[in-house]
Amino acid sequence: MTELIDRLLKRLDRTVETRARRSARTHGRRSFMARAGAALVGVAISPVLPFDRRARAQEAGEDACEYWKHCALDGNLCSTSGGSLTSCPPGSEASAVSWVGTCRNPEDDKDYLVSYNDCCGKAGVSSATFCYTSQGERPGYRMGLYNDINWCMANANTGYHCTVSVVVGLADA
Amino acid sequence: MTELIDRLLKRLDRTVETRARRSARTHGRRSFMARAGAALVGVAISPVLPFDRRARAQEAGEDACEYWKHCALDGNLCSTSGGSLTSCPPGSEASAVSWVGTCRNPEDDKDYLVSYNDCCGKAGVSSATFCYTSQGERPGYRMGLYNDINWCMANANTGYHCTVSVVVGLADA
Amino acid sequence: MRLQAFIGAASLALAAPAMAQDAEFVPETVSVQERIAPGANVFVMDQNWSGASKINVLGADDLSMKGNLSVGREGQMLLSADGATLYTTSGYARRITYGEMEAVVHEFDVATLTHRREFTISNKRAMVESQPALLGFADGERFLLVQNATPATSIAVVDLARGEQIAEIPTPGCWGALATQGRGFLTLCGDGTVQAFAFEPDGSFGEPVRSAAPIFDPDADALFTNPARVGADFVFASFGGNLLRVAMVDGVPTLVDSFSITEGVEGDWAPGGSEVIAYHAPSGTAFVLMHSGAEEGSHKDGAEEIWAVDLDAKAVLYRSPAHHENSIAAGQGETPVLFAVGESSTLTRYEVDPEARFAAKPAGEAEKMGGFPALVLTSQ
């Protein structure tokens, strides 16, 4: 019994560590700046379990990438780039096309479809929070789920600025 | 007498620290990448006095920016970019114009004129050693001494790649 | 719209559980914010030499990130007096790091962070670290003065109403263009003189008027290029810690005052950085970025302290700890607020207490202002 609990706790620790690594890594697919590992440290010293963290996490919290709507977001948060969760910063334009994630809302335990639109026509904001989550992400043969590509591709102005997380539907889980 | 020695040592310590800060800072006028402060640490823990260090320092040493020929070099060392002390890396071109420093060679204690040519037509090498020394440097009203400007300005291809230190004359000290 | 429909359909078809509308569920929609939050701003130029230079726009009160602007290589920036318009010059080479160069003026609407227009100017534009003395207004805000360097120096005069360059005024051996009354500007020269130039709206210009004698010694005590503007005068800091006040007297650039802020101070202190001096007009106080252990070649060192200086009393009022900044700007509200950025890539906001001899203390910081945060401006 003790062994089981030990193993469970070990697994949880590893999950925290893994998730921290994943959401706060310094060099991701769309990260263009070396970044300090502040968020990583913040998680590593936290004794809270991952699912608790996730339920409580606010988008503006100390680890914004843990916020449930960002479960498949590889990019800079627009909410830390002058925009908001669902709106592009002034002077940028929303991508004409987007990828989609299926994320569980811990408050009602339902799965939602989240449209990740890139905001376009400017360089990224260097101080923006960079997230690197990929739940349900798939390579380009599932283009609508793919997040390693610049989704400003169909716009006239293709510079990648940041990404919004827009809940567009309830998924049939 | 003890007080005098104390003050002298304090001054030396400060000089070491200052010089380390200056030659190894993470963000200089031409630095485009956040860099680790490895060289800084290297100097800070060294007990050797600055003039000793300088005399012994080889360009390939642990603090290449201390090498005497680099006394007014604000830029990436070509010797760490695929070139050498006096030659631009393959595929780049030497700047048509250059700035000049007056640097003392610790081996013969003479002052030399050093021409700092930028190498042009490519982006910088991200792992290159970035130096930020400015002995005798002056603003643009002494253009020939100025090192805050891109000396690829007179070339057809103006991208800044790195800088060489070419001893072109003996200065009349 | 067509593409949106296409990928929308494709995504949903591919996404592994299919979508099911729920009576309670209201879908969110993506939008673009029209305007930045109101209030005064701080602008930090993150200059880039192999890609887009980026201008961070932050709230002056809380350093909240409001957005950014992207321009070309080796960007310079200039803010209108009302804080509503930002001008930049920057360069676009055909293959970013090589090929034919195009020098471009961009005009941005600050409230919406959008382009109003752009036009090209001469490719002689200097590719140089961002500095206020290298891009300025003249005749109110009718003209832009753009520093050229080939490396021969000249000033391009740009008529903003016409959206084109109308003159190139040779300024051999001189650097910077500091607008004086009317259509004139001062420039610092390598022989230690300060020279005054003037031009006409049609782009014609005459011979410069030189200061009667050298005003400074570029060898022994060089001046930093970017002065504080004090009324119609300019206060320059020198590498050695002197403040020199230069005025136009009967049409001639004249040294009207000079004093040391470091004389008698232990520790070999001196100004260091690029924009080393900022001035708070309502209180008549200057703020200077200072470092200790100064020696030949230390003039770009980041600040260890910010010194508040009473320009009338010629006295240092207070020495506050700094954070290795190279560029400082002052808000012009009744109580001074300072914004400074430097090596660490952190922008620090300082509140200044006039009751405490203008002591400055950190009241907010914004990290990660980029790889080369070269210049800070504010509309506060």
Added chain:
Amino acid sequence: MRLQAFIGAASLALAAPAMAQDAEFVPETVSVQERIAPGANVFVMDQNWSGASKINVLGADDLSMKGNLSVGREGQMLLSADGATLYTTSGYARRITYGEMEAVVHEFDVATLTHRREFTISNKRAMVESQPALLGFADGERFLLVQNATPATSIAVVDLARGEQIAEIPTPGCWGALATQGRGFLTLCGDGTVQAFAFEPDGSFGEPVRSAAPIFDPDADALFTNPARVGADFVFASFGGNLLRVAMVDGVPTLVDSFSITEGVEGDWAPGGSEVIAYHAPSGTAFVLMHSGAEEGSHKDGAEEIWAVDLDAKAVLYRSPAHHENSIAAGQGETPVLFAVGESSTLTRYEVDPEARFAAKPAGEAEKMGGFPALVLTSQ
């Protein structure tokens, strides 16, 4: 030359002690190195989305820095079999981050790191993380296969002799182009099939040949896009730790083998990264980037270990510690050498001991490979 003389004279005139020639003194001269040091190379693509993508070129033996190449935004790269020519595709927008896009193929001479030529291709080129499956050769090295995405997918066929794009082959729902014999390629499709396309030298092409049944399950056990090339076959790694060998059998893409490298292994290990598998042909050994605690969404996690896999025996030979790499490449000398790069921006060179079950241990590293070191290739 004129400018050189000008500034030479100006500099010397301005430089504070004047120059004095000494009998013993021999002035140095500036030069440009013609060629990089001989020997095999490693290429690390530091991809950039708001400026020049940079390719670091290092010596394969000692990771010495030999120089770099600068291209445009969202660069891809491809090395010729003899290691002498590097092709890139990248994009140049008129204002770097906005404005009209130009997609460009550059051809570089590796020995001199110089441009041989460039030409434009369709703007449909995918702006995507660097991957070998997205830029490849066909028919030897006569043609380039360029992945397009608008986001509708297609493959641009580029005739290298003519220096122009000759075809756009629609590949709806599919991703990547892996050259097969002659003028054909395979691609992975979202319905789990693998499809084979062929084209003629004039740019004409026919209908694809689909695998008889789905070869993989994109939902339950998706395949990484970038396989190892094993003879004429391809070995794909799956998110769940299976290796799938796909071959052309009678002209039809066919799953010829499949086995798990993680079955029975404790710790929920799985492949992770972008180029997760490299193959050393002389020994028949594959090397896979692996992480523990795998779960849905962890498939890009950096490697904790590199697993050596005997493809014939279908057995893991050894598990060596890794350094959070996302991209791995193998030299093809008699004894395997690995090069891998990832999150930390450090390139690590591993030496592999065939006598010790192909254990890999670090034998050199190069730090600061850039902000987004997305792909490593080697001519070793």
